[in-house]
Amino acid sequence: MATVDLKNVKKVYPSGVEAVKGVSIAIPDKELCVLVGPSGCGKSTLLRMIAGLETISAGTVAIDGKVVNAIGPTERDIAMVFQNYALYPHMKVYDNMAYGLRNRGTPKDEIDSRVRSTAKVLELSALLDRRPRELSGGQRQRVAMGRAIVRNPKVFLFDEPLSNLDAKLRGQMRVEIKNLQRTLGVTSVYVTHDQLEAMTLADILVVMNAGLVEQTGAPLDIYEKPASIFVASFIGAPPMNLLTLTGSSSGPILADGTAIGFAPSETQAATLGFRPEDADVTFNAEALPGALVLPTTVEAVEPVGAESFLHCAAGGSRIVVRVAGRAAAKPGDQLRVVARAEKLHWFDQAGKRVN
Amino acid sequence: MIGQSPLRTFTAHAVLILGILIVAFPIYYTFVASTHTLQTILRPPLPLLPGGQLWNNYSEALFGGIGRIGGVSVGQLLLNTTIMALGVAVGKIFISILSAYAIVFFRFPLRMTFFWLIFITLMLPVEVRILPTYKVMVDLGMIDTYAGLIIPLIASATATLLFRQFFMTIPGELVEAARVDGAGPWRFFFDILLPLSRTNIAALFVILFIYGWTQYLWPLLVTNSNDMNTIVIALRKMVSFADADTEWHLVMVTAMLAIVPPILVVVLMQRWFVRGLVESEK
Numbered sequence: 001m002a003t004v005d006l007k008n009v010k011k012v013y014p015s016g017v018e019a020v021k022g023v024s025i026a027i028p029d030k031e032l033c034v035l036v037g038p039s040g041c042g043k044s045t046l047l048r049m050i051a052g053l054e055t056i057s058a059g060t061v062a063i064d065g066k067v068v069n070a071i072g073p074t075e076r077d078i079a080m081v082f083q084n085y086a087l088y089p090h091m092k093v094y095d096n097m098a099y100g101l102r103n104r105g106t107p108k109d110e111i112d113s114r115v116r117s118t119a120k121v122l123e124l125s126a127l128l129d130r131r132p133r134e135l136s137g138g139q140r141q142r143v144a145m146g147r148a149i150v151r152n153p154k155v156f157l158f159d160e161p162l163s164n165l166d167a168k169l170r171g172q173m174r175v176e177i178k179n180l181q182r183t184l185g186v187t188s189v190y191v192t193h194d195q196l197e198a199m200t201l202a203d204i205l206v207v208m209n210a211g212l213v214e215q216t217g218a219p220l221d222i223y224e225k226p227a228s229i230f231v232a233s234f235i236g237a238p239p240m241n242l243l244t245l246t247g248s249s250s251g252p253i254l255a256d257g258t259a260i261g262f263a264p265s266e267t268q269a270a271t272l273g274f275r276p277e278d279a280d281v282t283f284n285a286e287a288l289p290g291a292l293v294l295p296t297t298v299e300a301v302e303p304v305g306a307e308s309f310l311h312c313a314a315g316g317s318r319i320v321v322r323v324a325g326r327a328a329a330k331p332g333d334q335l336r337v338v339a340r341a342e343k344l345h346w347f348d349q350a351g352k353r354v355n
Numbered sequence: 356m357i358g359q360s361p362l363r364t365f366t367a368h369a370v371l372i373l374g375i376l377i378v379a380f381p382i383y384y385t386f387v388a389s390t391h392t393l394q395t396i397l398r399p400p401l402p403l404l405p406g407g408q409l410w411n412n413y414s415e416a417l418f419g420g421i422g423r424i425g426g427v428s429v430g431q432l433l434l435n436t437t438i439m440a441l442g443v444a445v446g447k448i449f450i451s452i453l454s455a456y457a458i459v460f461f462r463f464p465l466r467m468t469f470f471w472l473i474f475i476t477l478m479l480p481v482e483v484r485i486l487p488t489y490k491v492m493v494d495l496g497m498i499d500t501y502a503g504l505i506i507p508l509i510a511s512a513t514a515t516l517l518f519r520q521f522f523m524t525i526p527g528e529l530v531e532a533a534r535v536d537g538a539g540p541w542r543f544f545f546d547i548l549l550p551l552s553r554t555n556i557a558a559l560f561v562i563l564f565i566y567g568w569t570q571y572l573w574p575l576l577v578t579n580s581n582d583m584n585t586i587v588i589a590l591r592k593m594v595s596f597a598d599a600d601t602e603w604h605l606v607m608v609t610a611m612l613a614i615v616p617p618i619l620v621v622v623l624m625q626r627w628f629v630r631g632l633v634e635s636e637k
């Protein structure tokens with residue numbers, strides 16, 4: 001129904017703080033774009049600029065090809081789901097959902113049919129006469145969604161909508177939001193700091209840091225080829241293991257003096273990373289050419305059920321290795337962590353990926 | 356109240372009952388006096404039990420004594436006072452909710468200056484500004500009018516501050532949700548802010564109605580003609596009128612009648628009043 005195009009969008013507050021320092025994102029029709037980043041990275045500000053709740057200091061925001069910088073949130077034809085739901089406390093669920101339509105002068109019978117059909121989709125039909133304070137957190141969340149859906153807007157905006165729910169409900173709602181968004185085919189922008197939500201929901205994932213976009217792409221592409229150390233450590237749980245390198249004529253050397261024996265390219269790499277699940281542990285001592293081999297001591301074992309995480313000291317820093325099922329190792333064991341060369345991520349002095 | 360012993364319960368109740376007696380006794384005694392003849396009242400001691408003149412006294416005060424207070428009936432006095440108290444209460448709420456709305460939800464030049472200007476008026480007691488206010492009322496020809504009784508009293512820093520504090524607890528997300536839902540400033544005010552302020556408005560109404568009802572100094576100054584008097588002023592005039600024989604039984608009846616409307620307002624709005632003071636509906 002609509003595309004969303006951000007061109008070099010900036011937000012400078014009167015205090016001089018630059019919250020968003022020039023962001024360009026193109027979101028194709030019907031796709032769900034997730035903005036993810038640590039708190040204070042500017043993702044919420046960016047969302048609020050798309051909504052029209054913040055003024056745009058520079059650059060343009062276009063919805064459906066039309067620049068909307070100068071028009072208010074009402075005329076942008078967007079709907080927003082807020083973190084604390086922002087339901088009108090004195091209105092019944094029905095009126096909460098109908099309010100936006102009434103303000104637009106939609107005929108009464110159309111409002112009624114739209115509210116009721118939306119309520120049916122969201123399983124809210126039995127709750128239409130309740131007030132928000134009589135609802136559970138999950139139900140309020142649904143009403144907030146319903147209020148957005150019933151308007152049938154060009155764009156959905158989600159501002160950390162699941163962060164007030166418990167873990168189980170969050171998992172359910174995540175799937176539900178994804179299904180709804182796909183069924184309705186409404187272009188969406190979703191802000192979260194939860195990388196799991198980001199990975200599972202996004203068609204396009206935008207990783208932000210300090211007011212800038214670090215990387216944009218499909219979630220799995222970003223996971224497999226993080227463009228910077230920041231992205232590598234932000235996306236993935238547990239985060240990627242990162243080892244600092246010092247160079248020498250013979251090749252990169254770890255902080256504890258272990259020589260690695262190969263390098264990604266001519267570029268001087270300053271940091272080497274590998275994901276916890278891309279490494280194996282072995283008690284054997286045979287030579288493994290073309291792989292990173294780190295002698296380690298196990299410091300702690302975290303069994304989670306289907307997998308276990310070994311926390312080890314290696315190469316002058318701490319690393320985490322995932323092993324399937326129960327771990328054979330115990331704290332204090334000496335073993336070797338092995339990661340294949342093609343699974344390694346190399347970053348230069350500035351933190352940018354070099355391989 | 357954890358671990359109450361019977362003795363403590365007894366003491367607590369005794370103190371409370373004593374307090375009620377101290378507060379209620381003068382009112383009861385006024386009521387008793389309003390049911391006796393003038394002769395009984397003037398011949399001490401006054402009996403502690405109501406006499407048999409209830410009907411006579413009340414009907415005389417309400418319907419009989421036209422000539423008493425400069426030809427003004429009690430009904431007219433009650434009407435004047437009601438108009439003034441309602442005008443002051445409604446006017447104060449109206450003005451202060453709008454100014455609080457402006458100060459909290461809009462960004463305009465000198466916003467904080469205006470806020471502090473309103474705030475500073477709290478520091479000025481009525482008596483300080485009563486002369487200039489009186490002069491203005493005279494110049495505007497508002498002496499002996501309801502407008503003159505009401506308008507100078509409706510600016511209220513206290514109510515503005517109360518509404519401001521309440522508005523500031525309304526989450527920003529709610530304001531934004533309304534904006535996204537297409538509610539302009541007026542819609543937001545009427546559809547969202549006003550319903551949410553209901554309990555605050557009710558509590559303020561009770562307080563301000565009584566404030567308006569019991570005004571003494573201002574009505575005394577601004578009303579010259581007897582038929583614009585409020586009941587509080589009239590009571591005063593009844594007493595000073597006749598130095599020989601003040602009709603005490605009728606004074607007492609009028610005093611009883613004067614406290615009925617404020618009591619009604621408190622009793623009828625009690626539920627709202629308490630809710631407004633205790634909780635904010637969010």
